[in-house]
Amino acid sequence: MVKDDLHTTVPTYFRCPISLEVMEFPVSLCTGVTYDRGSIQRWLDAGNNTCPATMQQLHTKELVPNHTLRRLIKIWSESVPTRPVKSAPSPQSLSRDQAEQIILQLEIDLKMIHSTPFPPFYTIGHNLSVLISFVNEGCDNRKVVTDAGGRLLPLLVSLIGKKQSLSDLCLLEKIVLFCNVIFKNRVKTDSELGIDNAKFPGIEMGMYDYKTIILTCLKQGRFELRIAAVEFLELMVKHLGSQMQQSSLIPEDDEMYFELLRLIVSSNRNSNALEASLNLLSRMVVFKKNRSKMVRVGGVKALTKALSEPELSPPLTEKVLKLLEIASSCREGRDEICGNELCVQAILKKVLKVSDAATELAVTLLWSLCCFSGDKRVAALVAESSGVAKILLLMQSNFSPNVRHMCGDLLKMLRFNSKGSCLSCYDTKTCHIMPF
Structure with missing residues (x-):
């Protein structure tokens, strides 16, 4: 029996190098390394052509089934109930010293990755999983890990950036998740200490290309990895963008926009997926040249689907409306929105239904489409629905003078285009409100 650092009496050669669990169906690769069949099969199915351990x-x-090892594991397993076995401590029971030892070992392993023919990837993955769980158990645990973030983050970020170093999506997911934990908790800790901006020295962004690895995560990774990869890139831009141009951090080709929009469409009301995608898109379309790219790959349709979700939270509704407003600032975006009846109706439904900010964004969008662009299709849709009543109510509300002014312009535009319709005599439920 071998007693490891986590005080377990499970023989190390009974554990799968990938899952670190006791193997149920041990099989061997041509390299001679044995894995649990389920773990190694997932590795191979992901398109990998290497041995994870070597x-x-x-x-x-x-x-090749390892029948001898399976029999040994069976004999050992049957003997476990008859003798005391110390299992690995849970993250809650880890002491500060144990956590610091794991952090130190992780730092050593990360530094030796490029200097050894057999990188300890499975040990790195296990230690990252333990620390991710540990940091979520309380403020004291968070401080232990985030204090070490300054040493670990540059190593992990560089490992992600050197795409040739990683082909295991399971390990990549753990690395990305841990980087996100450090980013978020370091900022939270600094905020509690009254520090305005978290500093992450030692990360040289200019020497890495994240396009390939992020797109690999978005295309091939499971849903959780796709979300984590988007969060990672957004956090990188947010906290490290000052070190270099933000545009050089984000892959700006159509493929990146397509994958982000695909995550929105396939989110199935997952707020984390929506928020991560919307946050990153918002940073990307800051640059005017990117707005038409988002529209070209289906941005308006994807945002319409998100906006039409009945349980979309107010903050996410505001983010979607803001992106649509930005999209409407380019000709391609205006044409797409004006030609999408569902989109216009979804925008109109958010007026006076979600929040003051959402109402102001929706009115700005409608004004841009009807008054600034003069699109009669949108004006007709607004006139045919409850838009007139809402506009009349807004004009008598406590909204900003700018909102009321836009409502006045909208009402003039709608009356001008109505040509004798009921709008000309204000035949609405709010007919007692005089627009002029």
Whole structure:
């Protein structure tokens, strides 16, 4: 029996190098390393052609059952109930010293990745999982890990940036999640200490290209990894963008926009997925050249779908409306919105229904489409629905003078285009409100 750093009496050669759990169906690769069948099969199915433990190229992907080891594990497992076994402590039971030892070992392993033919990737993955769980258990635990963030983050960020170093999506997910934990909790800790901006020295952004690795996460990763990858990139831009141009941090080709919009469409009301995608898109379309790209790959349709969700929270509703407003600032965006009846109706429904900020954004959008662009299709949709009544109510409300002024312009535009319709005599439920 081998007693490891986490005080477990499970023999190390009974554990799968990938999952670190006791193997149920041990199988061996041509490299001689044994894994649990389920873990190694997922690795191979993801398109990998290397041995996870040694990173050697596989000349064959044949999995050979290790019957001898399976019998040994069975004998050992049957004997466990008859003898005391110390299991690995849960994150809650880790002491500060134990956590610091794991952090130190993680730092050593990360530094030796490029200097050894057999990088300890599975040990890195296990320690990252333990620390992610540990940091979420309380403020004291958070401080232990975030204090070490200054040393760990540059190593992890560089590992992600050197895309040739990582082919295991499971490990990549743990690295990205841990980086996000450090970013978020370091900022939270500094905020509690009265520090305005969290500093992350030692991260040289200019020498890395994140496009390939982020797109790999978005295309091939499971749903949680896709969300984590988007959060990672957004946090990088947010906290490190001052070190260099934000535009150089974000992949700006159509492929990136397509994957972000695909995450929105496939989010299935997952607020984390929506928020991560909307936040990153908002940073990308700050640059005018990017707005038409978002529209070209289906941005208006994806945002319309999100805006039409009945349980969309007020903050997310405001983010979607803001993105649509930005999209309407380019010709392609205005044409797409004006030609999308569902989009116009979804915008109109948010007036006076969500929040003051959402109402102001929706009115600004309608004004831009009807008055600034003079699109009669939008004016007709507003006139045919409850838009007139809402505009009349807004003109008598406590909204800003700018909102009331835009409502006045909208009402003039609608009356001008109505040509004898009921609008000309204000035949609405708010007919007692005089617009002029």
